[in-house]
Amino acid sequence: MELQQPPPRQPEGCLTAAIRIPVRIVVLVLVVPIRLIWDAVAATARATYRAVLRPLGRALKWLGHTLIVVPLTFLGHCLAWLVRTLVVVPLTWLWQWVVVPVWRYAAVVPVLWLYRHLFTPLGHAVAWVARGVGAVVSVIGTALVRVGLILFVVPLGWFYRRVLTPVGHVIAVVAREVADAFGHAWRIAGQISRAVGRGLKWLGWQLVGRPVRWVWRTVCAPVVHWVRDAVWAPVKRAAVEAGRTAREALASVRETVRQARADAWRALVGGPPREPTPHPARTLGSTTTASGAVPAPEISLRKTEG
Template identity: 35%
Template sequence: METDKRPPAGGGDGCLVGVIRIPVKIVAVLVVLPVRVVWELLAAGGRAVHRHVLGPLYVHAVEPLLRALGWLLTTLLKLVFVWPWVGLWRYVLVPVGQGLAWLWRGLYAQVLAPAGRFLTAYVLRPLGEALAWLGRGGMRYLLAPLAKGVTWIGWALGMTLFVWPWVALWRYVLAPVGRGIAWLAAAVYRYVLTPVGHGLGWLAVAVFRYLLRPVGLGLVWLVAALYRYLLRPVGLGIAWLAAALYRYVLTPVGQVLVWAWHVAGRIAGALWRGLKWAGRVLVGWPASRVYRHVLTPVGHAAREVWRTGRAAVREARATVRRALFGTPPVEPARSRARTLGSTTAADAAPADEISLSRRQG
């Protein structure tokens, strides 16, 4: 038989258990458990360093330093680009403009307006009246002298109205105000801006020398120390641990698992073939023999008994009906053949005819 050529599958269970289960348990206890413990220790150490070293360092050192630098930079920018121009506008240009406006209003109210009223009342109106009188009476004899007088008066009025006020305004107002503004600007530059600029330069040098440079050197040293004494050893340790884990743990475990997978596949195939053979021998073949040699004859015999019993019961029921009620009229053969409810064949022989006298008797 085909099953005789296959190796027996029930003799290697103990060896399989010893080869697969025991090495896997040993590898899990000796390798996986220490690696998990080391990983948990490293994770706890990282969380502790972040919680107790890096977090407080950032909160209590780096963040206040950045805030102080931002405030100092904002103050320097205000000192250099905002406050000088605000002070110049507030304390120089605005008062000078207000003084010029007040001076112009006073000049107009106290000089120009009275001069205009005086010229109108005492010069232009009498001059107009005199010109009208001369025009009405003595235009011919006074025209040339009057023309010279009008010319001289016009020149005097022009000088008085359009030249001398602006010359006086320039000489006695604008020039002194300009010299005062220039002197004030020179004084502000000499006694305010220059010392402030020197102070800002010295402050910037001092901040760079005594604050930014030491802080920068400290941060550089701290980063270098962290890299040299913490990050680099930890990275090398992790790399060495990963290499060792891959070389001495994962590779052997993978090889063992691959070998165990192949062995398990072969064992599973052998078990499946054995189960198929056992099912075929213990269940299929006996079932087919029982069905063929026992159930089939018994079924045939039961079917014959059932048919025989049903025919006997039908015949007894017909005999009792004939004995009690008589025989019903027999249909012709053609009509009996066409009856749908008939249980007999169409070519069955017709029953004997019974006369009416016999049926009644």
């Protein structure tokens, strides 16, 4: 697909070249502070909208819908039902069974008689008079149009061609150059505004962000790591061990209660004696020793070596 080439610009005259540069300089001087203020106000407005106005608007919308729209909707439904029941239905019945029959049998017949014997002849007479008056008005109108053409249209055409067209061309050139100057000045002011914003951002980082980051890395982060490693980790391990010990103690208590309940039930209803449940001996991964397990004899290292 071939790219469409932009239409060639018309050759510019001396007037355009003489107007362009001064106008652009003046407009640039005027537009730069306006663009800076505009960008600052726009940024403030966006932040205010995101942080304040949008949440406030949502809250007001919900409140208005809850307190106003819902009650008014219910009230409107009630009023519509009342109007339909008390006004529309009776009027409809009255129109169908009273007005329409009375109009048909009491008004249509006189109206038809008046139309046939009075309005029709009167209309024919008015139409005949209007055909004659229309011819006279047409002749007079044609004469007035010719006189107006000679007295007004021809001089106005000459004035438009000889005076207004050159003046309008000059005004169009000046307006076009002013508009182009405003466009260039607005773009240049935008670049200046972005440069100022980047400078303020760099200055804020140097004055606030870098010291805060240094304080965090030098002071706060070591303190947080020390608290995490020296205080929080031991406390967490102790809590885990305490929880594990508590769970094992509760399991042992539950097993003892279950065996006691079974012994009591067996004593009441009778039955074979319960064999003692062997307790698991202590293993390498266990932290407790079974109550019935016999500890292994300790062997001294000196005796072994001797």
